[in-house]
Amino acid sequence: MSDCCQNCNKAIRSHDGVHLMGVEGDPGTLLCGRCYNEMMSVSMELDFEHPDFAPISVTDCAGDDHDFEFRTHLHGEVVKIDALEVHNGEVKGYEFSVLGDAEEDPMDLFRVLYQRMRDELGKKYLTNADHPQIAEGSVKGRVEWDEETDGDLPRLVIDGREISWHEMGRMLMSYEGWRFELEVHDCDDMVGVVQADSDES
Numbered sequence: 001m002s003d004c005c006q007n008c009n010k011a012i013r014s015h016d017g018v019h020l021m022g023v024e025g026d027p028g029t030l031l032c033g034r035c036y037n038e039m040m041s042v043s044m045e046l047d048f049e050h051p052d053f054a055p056i057s058v059t060d061c062a063g064d065d066h067d068f069e070f071r072t073h074l075h076g077e078v079v080k081i082d083a084l085e086v087h088n089g090e091v092k093g094y095e096f097s098v099l100g101d102a103e104e105d106p107m108d109l110f111r112v113l114y115q116r117m118r119d120e121l122g123k124k125y126l127t128n129a130d131h132p133q134i135a136e137g138s139v140k141g142r143v144e145w146d147e148e149t150d151g152d153l154p155r156l157v158i159d160g161r162e163i164s165w166h167e168m169g170r171m172l173m174s175y176e177g178w179r180f181e182l183e184v185h186d187c188d189d190m191v192g193v194v195q196a197d198s199d200e201s
């Protein structure tokens, strides 16, 4: 069961709804991404047309397919396109984002996003086993809320797989006595690259 957009009445995909807060006593308005973007671009007087990117499947380097849906939302004069892996309609696994100027051609941003997806799915940081190991001494992934620990400890998503903090600890123990480095990055760190490209035109 899904909610419907209060403007166009179309069903809203679980990850695409935008809830506009109402003033006191008003429950607010639920909009689909397209209606929200259209409202935003009119009020900001932006030259922006909502792009509909069809779902795609990307094959990883182990030959497994990953299904992605796209979400495009305006944040002021910035547009953010997310690629979200879905399993049976539920968002789960890989996530990628790209940010750019709202008046830039969305296809240019999409190409950057798609290349990023291909690059990441083209490598594996963990061995492909029920109890994986770190394949080559370095790991990249995403930090998520883990309801099992009520957010006390993170859940990681590496290679599109959910990895508990406990499991990460188990994997690290095969490096007992080694040193390690830990860096964290904003998921939108791609924006600098996109802006550098668009500055040239």
Ligand SMILES: [Zn+2]
Binding pocket: 005, 006, 007, 008, 009, 010, 031, 032, 033, 034, 035, 036
């Ligand atoms: Zn709508």
